[in-house]
Amino acid sequence: MNDPASLKQLAGELQACRRCPLYRHATQVVPGEGPARAKLMLVGEQPGNDEDLAGRPFVGSAGHILDEALEDAGIARDKVYLTNAVKHFKFVPRGKRRLHHRPNAEEVRACHLWYEAERRLVRPLLTVALGATAARSVLGRAETISAVRGKILDLPDGGHATVTIHPSFLLRIRDAQDRTQQKRNFVADLRRAAQFIAS
Ligand code: URA
Numbered sequence: 001m002n003d004p005a006s007l008k009q010l011a012g013e014l015q016a017c018r019r020c021p022l023y024r025h026a027t028q029v030v031p032g033e034g035p036a037r038a039k040l041m042l043v044g045e046q047p048g049n050d051e052d053l054a055g056r057p058f059v060g061s062a063g064h065i066l067d068e069a070l071e072d073a074g075i076a077r078d079k080v081y082l083t084n085a086v087k088h089f090k091f092v093p094r095g096k097r098r099l100h101h102r103p104n105a106e107e108v109r110a111c112h113l114w115y116e117a118e119r120r121l122v123r124p125l126l127t128v129a130l131g132a133t134a135a136r137s138v139l140g141r142a143e144t145i146s147a148v149r150g151k152i153l154d155l156p157d158g159g160h161a162t163v164t165i166h167p168s169f170l171l172r173i174r175d176a177q178d179r180t181q182q183k184r185n186f187v188a189d190l191r192r193a194a195q196f197i198a199s
Pocket of ligand 1: 044045046047048051056057058059060062063084168
């Protein structure tokens with residue numbers, strides 16, 4: 001990879017990525033999106049089925065929950081740089097459906113140089129890792145969410161990071177009361193992130 005001079009150039013170079021086998025079955029690569037100098041970067045796991053088809057991050061059901069939570073936290077989505085730890089959709093076919101399959105540590109590692117290139121261009125003040133896969137990429141080590149959630153951590157490039165749940169976790173909670181509470185906690189994490197970049 002030549003170090004890209006812009007997010008547009010980075011997105012162009014991503015199209016040719018063959019660093020791991022995931023490009024073979026995905027429809028297309030899904031680059032990050034948002035302002036080149038966003039103060040806040042949100043990192044998800046990988047594109048889902050809808051993102052793979054649209055070529056944009058967080059446009060499916062997890063994206064809708066994220067949009068609601070961002071709004072509740074007073075954060076404008078178009079002021080945030082949104083990306084994923086892994087930029088191709090990993091899935092297992094089940095009849096006509098494509099079921100999400102979590103990327104492994106090797107795939108996260110293979111994609112990490114794209115994330116680093118995004119960081120060099122955007123230089124966010126705070127990066128929010130959504131879920132354990134994103135936390136692995138952002139922190140450079142495996143962490144359980146409960147061990148680091150809510151803390152503001154220093155990153156080697158001078159930025160800061162915090163870890164919260166992945167919005168798709170909320171989709172899997174069956175109990176309505178529990179889901180409401182977990183969503184409130186998620187919004188509170190995002191609100192703290194907004195306060196951090198405003199301070
Ligand atoms: N889940 C993610 O982690 N990222 C997306 O872009 C969509 C769903």
